[in-house]
Amino acid sequence: MPELPEVEVTKLGLEPLLPGRTVKKVSWSSKRLRVPMPRTLLSQYIYGSAFISIDRRGKFLLLRMVNKSVLVIHLGMTGKLSAVSSDLPPAKHDHLRLLLDNKTELRFNDSRRFGSISVWPSDQASLLERKLSDTVGVEPFSRKMNADYLLQSSLSRTQPVKNFLMDGKIVAGIGNIYANEILFDVKIHPQAPANSITRSGWNKVVASSRKILKKAILAGGSTISDFLGTSGKPGYFQLQLNVYGRKGKRCTKCKSSIHKIVLAGRATFYCPGCQLFPDTVPKKQG
DNA sequence: CAATATACCTGGATGC
DNA sequence: TGCATCCAGGTATATT
Numbered sequence: 001m002p003e004l005p006e007v008e009v010t011k012l013g014l015e016p017l018l019p020g021r022t023v024k025k026v027s028w029s030s031k032r033l034r035v036p037m038p039r040t041l042l043s044q045y046i047y048g049s050a051f052i053s054i055d056r057r058g059k060f061l062l063l064r065m066v067n068k069s070v071l072v073i074h075l076g077m078t079g080k081l082s083a084v085s086s087d088l089p090p091a092k093h094d095h096l097r098l099l100l101d102n103k104t105e106l107r108f109n110d111s112r113r114f115g116s117i118s119v120w121p122s123d124q125a126s127l128l129e130r131k132l133s134d135t136v137g138v139e140p141f142s143r144k145m146n147a148d149y150l151l152q153s154s155l156s157r158t159q160p161v162k163n164f165l166m167d168g169k170i171v172a173g174i175g176n177i178y179a180n181e182i183l184f185d186v187k188i189h190p191q192a193p194a195n196s197i198t199r200s201g202w203n204k205v206v207a208s209s210r211k212i213l214k215k216a217i218l219a220g221g222s223t224i225s226d227f228l229g230t231s232g233k234p235g236y237f238q239l240q241l242n243v244y245g246r247k248g249k250r251c252t253k254c255k256s257s258i259h260k261i262v263l264a265g266r267a268t269f270y271c272p273g274c275q276l277f278p279d280t281v282p283k284k285q286g
Numbered sequence: 287c288a289a290t291a292t293a294c295c296t297g298g299a300t301g302c
Numbered sequence: 303t304g305c306a307t308c309c310a311g312g313t314a315t316a317t318t
Contacts, residue, residue, distance in 0.1 A: 002311060034294070034313080059312075077311055078296075093296085112295045114312060135313090159289060168313075175311055224311065225298075264290070267310085291317070300308080 002059060002075040004140065004173025005216035006235065010081050011056045012217075013230030017083045018051040018063065018106065025099035033095060034076065034116040041119035045069035046098065058136040058172030068122030076114030082107050082230050137170045140209045145171065147202035154194040154202075161197055162190035163264045165205070174209065176266050177222055177244045182208050184243045189275045190268050191261070196278045215240065243269040 002010070026047045028037050045067060055062040061081070063071040073081065086105045090097060096108040096117060108117065120128040138144040153170050154161075165171060165179045174182070183190050186204040188197065197205070216222060221235030224245070238245075242252050246269060247260035256273030 006311075031295095074312080076295095076313085110295095111297070112310090112312095114295065116313095156288075163289085166312095177311060222311080265292095289318085291315100293315080294313095296310100298309090300306105302304105302306085 002077075002079065002221070003175035003178050004056075004059060005178070005213055005219075005237065006221035007056055007059045007061060007075060007173070008217050009221040009235060010075070010230055011054050011061055014054055014061075014063075014081065014083065014106075017104070017230070018100075019053055020050060021100040021102060021104075022050040023047055023098045024101055025097075027090075027097040027099070029093075029095040031095060031113060033110065033113050034074075035118065037096065037117060038119045041069075041121065042071075042096075045119055045121050046071055057132050058139070058168055059175075060132070060136065068125070070120040070125070070128060072116075072118045072120060072128070073108065074116045076110060076112065076116065078112040079108065079110040079115035082109070082232060084232075135169060137168055137172045139172050140174065140206075140213055145206055145209070147199050147206060150197075150202040150205065151199055154197060157194035159194055160191045160263050161188060161194045162268060164194035166264075166266075171209070173213070177224070177241070178209075178212060178216065180244045180269050181212050181242060184269075184271060184275060185212060187274050187276060189277050190263060190270050192277045198278055201278060243271060245269065 023046055026042050028039060046065065049065040049067040051063055052066050053064045059074060061073045083104050083106050086099055086103050091109055093111045094107050094109045098106040100106065138149060154164055157164055162179050162183055165174050166176065182205060185208040188201060216237040219235055219237035219240065220233060222237040223234035224238055243258055246258045249258050251258060251271040251273055254271065254273040256271050258269055259272050261268050
């Protein structure tokens with residue numbers, strides 16, 4: 001579910017609610033997430049402390065506490081964070097509930113449990129940074145995301161450019177939906193080898209990534225089946241999708257039928273009329 | 287090292 | 303109605 005835009009929308013939703021609030025009670029489910037719930041650390045560092053700020057790194061949310069510990073949350077495929085009245089009965093798949101000092105509760109709900117929660121005490125700040133820099137690539141909105149970097153990183157990569165774009169260690173936050181949409185926007189075939197993309201191609205990818213991710217954030221993210229923002233509102237970017245999920249439908253630009261293939265096990269959609277391999281000379285259309 | 291396969295889960299859609 | 307099968311926004315780990 002959540003790619004960079006959905007995680008950013010979640011962050012923006014929490015920003016007016018969390019900073020300044022103290023955690024009065026911590027409750028968890030008995031199920032394990034991708035990693036076991038860090039119960040001891042939650043009791044030790046999150047309980048009794050107050051939130052100070054929220055950062056996003058790739059698809060990770062970093063909830064920083066006054067005591068300098070950090071609660072790191074990844075939404076996986078089906079994770080949702082919401083802030084609701086503590087009177088509302090807990091829902092199925094609520095795995096972590098943090099009761100705040102204003103009778104609201106921050107709830108992490110995740111049916112598939114591919115999400116993860118970790119706690120990093122203040123004395124492990126450098127460990128957290130190392131872990132993040134090892135696993136999270138450049139942020140699409142940062143200056144480090146540029147044609148030089150992508151060209152350099154892709155030199156030894158023969159894999160399809162779509163898989164390369166989705167590699168979180170290269171670029172942070174671009175998942176299946178947005179990789180499909182970005183490649184449609186820049187008219188590059190998803191199967192083109194990463195190391196066949198020219199500098200000017202990468203320049204387009206950089207600009208398009210920012211454009212599309214920004215639009216998606218403004219639309220509140222994409223709600224394909226179940227993404228909801230922190231206040232329970234769905235996103236609307238799915239209404240602007242050009243290729244994702246549109247197998248057999250007409251291309252919005254050239255009316256060709258959208259194709260669906262599988263790359264690295266992920267559904268891949270593209271327009272055979274618009275999206276070409278870099279060395280393909282575009283055919284003149286009569 | 288790079289690329290691909292697998293594993294981790296639940297639930298909704300689809301087909302018989 | 304029930305049941306089997308397939309598919310889904312991600313990513314760490316194993317394998318080739």
